[in-house]
Amino acid sequence: MSVENAPVVDVDEAAIPVEKKMYYRFESNDKKEFRVSELAIQQSETLNRLVEAMGYTSEDVENKPAIAIENIDGKTLKLVFQWCEHHKGEAIPVDDGSVPKIVEIPEFDAKLMDIDNGLLFKLIWAADYLNIVQLLNVSCKKVANMAQGKTPAQLRRVYLLPSDEEDEAAKRAAQEAQDPRAREVEEEFEERKRQGGNSFF
Amino acid sequence: MKTLLESYNFEDEVFEAFRLMNLPYLALEQVIKSMSLMEAFNLSICSPTLQHFVKYFFKNQQIKLQVHIYDGIQFRLESPNGSFISIKARDCLEDLDGCMRMKIGNASKIPFYYCDPDQNHVVTCWRDVVKGAIELNSLILDLFNIHFEKLHVWKEKINYDYGSVVGWINRMNKPIENVYFAKGTVDDTLYSQIINSENFQKCRIHQNPSENFQSQEFRFTDAHVNWQVFNAHWITLENLSDIGSACLKLYDIKFTDQEMSTFLRTLITGKFPNLEMIELRLNRRDLNLPLIMDGIVDRENVVMNWDVRVFDRFGYNTSVRGTIDVQMDTGETCSIKLYASAVYVFIWK
Structure with missing residues (x-):
């Protein structure tokens, strides 16, 4: 797929500052390409380290092949990058060790995760693989919420235990x-x- | 294609099952840690593997446990962030048709129901309430890092074998911060078992043994840190010959003036190194104050201390004034406050 035809994650244009920003290109395992801002990538520790290690210039980003993410499909990766773009610049939360953990799911995240359980499962795997702490927190909280008000017998069915x-x-x-x-x-x-x-x- | 197990109708809403156990370890940890105590508890009894996970993920967080024993035995668990659950064992309901059931410890198909819309209160039904409580207790203690905060026992509301209750409490063998036995007449043997427990740090006993009850061997040890014994008519001078407690309040004791004087004279020798406060209330109102202070202070030159001092230890906040202050053999000062029916002693450490 050419760069021109790559599906770009929806970004609020007005929110983009005038100065030139670098957009990295990533490719899913089903060959879908995504352009993601440098700031959004910082939400993923894995990707952030990867691009730092690569040391790409603006030209490299455009001319070199998209960075392949082998084990995540396009549908899941689109959700991941939508989440990263929406939360770019936000501080990465640090686990204070308290249990039960108190996690609020913001409205945007709730809408983003209004998906079937199969896709939610893949999203969690992706968040874990890409080490996106807050996405992992909210997606796992959504799974934890499935247990609310359920009896042990119901939990067996909900979680296929x-x-x-x-x-x-x-x-x-x-x-x-x-x-x-x-x-x-x-x-x-x-x-x-x-x-x-x-x-x- | 989904199997029947994976997709099912759940209260008129079609749910697709979520393969929780196939999540990566870190994600599974996050899911379980994000659950409330009740959800984690329910999950833990779904399978031994999940029980292990819940136990492992919750082990660093101290959970406060309160046990209330009345018409049933209720376990109230509270996490540091304030979320709580209550699990009660009660006797079997007559009509259990349609009741939900679950496996608890070694017991299978235990009927249970929730008694609030938030489902924070679950009631489990057992043929033998104490056996049910034992199962629940061992499950809870195994699952969570428990700080046993309170044990409250309402004897008069208990409609099952009280002997089994006392036996179980004694076998717990876990220090309990705050224990309360509400009023009620109890068998002397059971009363004896209660007072001899070394697990109750702070304890209030309103229970009443028989008038003839005695326990010659009984001593307040350093395990009896802060005790209040109502109906303490059975306590003898011998029982107070050695005290390891820090605070004692004994009500309705039957000391003679001579015995009270002997006790105070022993106290000022510093024989009870942990003792900081003792309150002895008698079953009469005619204490001969000069007699009981004989040999402790010079009766001709008694000086009352009217300065206000605050005894602010072990949960008490008592203003102390109008006392006779005595220099003890240890060099410490104790303040003795006398009434016609009571003697208070504060030892300033």
């Missing part, structure tokens, strides 16, 4: 995967028990 039996079975399976002989030993033991043997040996 395994039942006690499934949880135990998964643990056993994991143990067996580590020690394939365990199942054989157990079966052998059961067989000997059926045959009435008193001792394993």
